[in-house]
Amino acid sequence: MAEKKKSKAREDRVILSAKDGSIVDRDPGDKRPPSQRKSDAGKKRIFAFVLWALAIVAEIVAIWTFNNFSVLWPSLAAIIADAVLCIIAAQFWKQANRLDPPKGKFLKNQLGVIMALIAFLPLGYFLLKNSKDMPAGAKKIIAVVAALAFVLTMGMSIEYNPVSQADLDQAERMAIEYGGAAYWGKYSKSYHFDPDCRTLQNSSQIYEGTIEEAFELGKTDPCDFCAGGGESKSILENVLGDDAENPDTEEE
Numbered sequence: 001m002a003e004k005k006k007s008k009a010r011e012d013r014v015i016l017s018a019k020d021g022s023i024v025d026r027d028p029g030d031k032r033p034p035s036q037r038k039s040d041a042g043k044k045r046i047f048a049f050v051l052w053a054l055a056i057v058a059e060i061v062a063i064w065t066f067n068n069f070s071v072l073w074p075s076l077a078a079i080i081a082d083a084v085l086c087i088i089a090a091q092f093w094k095q096a097n098r099l100d101p102p103k104g105k106f107l108k109n110q111l112g113v114i115m116a117l118i119a120f121l122p123l124g125y126f127l128l129k130n131s132k133d134m135p136a137g138a139k140k141i142i143a144v145v146a147a148l149a150f151v152l153t154m155g156m157s158i159e160y161n162p163v164s165q166a167d168l169d170q171a172e173r174m175a176i177e178y179g180g181a182a183y184w185g186k187y188s189k190s191y192h193f194d195p196d197c198r199t200l201q202n203s204s205q206i207y208e209g210t211i212e213e214a215f216e217l218g219k220t221d222p223c224d225f226c227a228g229g230g231e232s233k234s235i236l237e238n239v240l241g242d243d244a245e246n247p248d249t250e251e252e
């Protein structure tokens with residue numbers, strides 16, 4: 001009876017394709033060759049630069065409208081556009097770095113932060129410099145909005161968990177050993193190779209895709225139980241050994 005209950009819980013979970021959100025059979029998705037990944041990453045980087053350029057245009061518009069208009073809203077709208085463009089650009093930049101990791105380059109990983117500084121610090125300088133003849137209330141509003149936009153943009157632009165080529169290579173090697181597919185929960189930073197991993201048991205929806213898709217989505221942390229996080233080799237051997245010898249540990 002107890003056994004039946006457990007297997008029902010497992011069937012309740014849905015595995016979704018990372019590509020289109022459709023429900024998949026457990027069949028690994030097509031693998032993207034490294035050349036394709038590099039070109040995908042290149043496109044994302046170009047897109048990020050275009051968005052950063054637009055963010056700087058928005059910054060200039062914010063300064064110009066602040067100096068020339070007597071109403072605040074055009075400057076506020078331009079500041080918000082500046083932040084939104086920077087944030088989207090940084091996400092593309094981070095995705096590109098996970099698909100095609102830069103070689104241990106701090107600057108390349110954290111370019112989003114540098115661009116956010118470029119897109120906000122001059123704005124702050126000009127707002128402070130020219131705010132003498134603005135009414136106090138207006139000054140306060142624009143200072144608060146600009147500060148919040150800046151903090152949010154910085155927070156969203158930092159690469160908290162830079163990935164190296166070695167991390168990606170290791171993950172790809174292990175993915176091949178496990179049959180090609182990776183699994184992850186929507187909000188987790190971890191990737192898994194076992195869809196029945198104990199840490200996925202509580203998720204009602206899990207996603208399946210290639211390991212590259214997992215990295216692209218920021219799932220760059222190998223699960224400690226099924227993807228060799230921590231001491232990779234000994235755990236990998238244990239897991240493989242366990243699976244081969246004793247596939248059904250919940251039998252009691």
Ligand SMILES: [Zn+2]
Nearest residue numbers: 192197223226
């Ligand atoms: Zn796991």
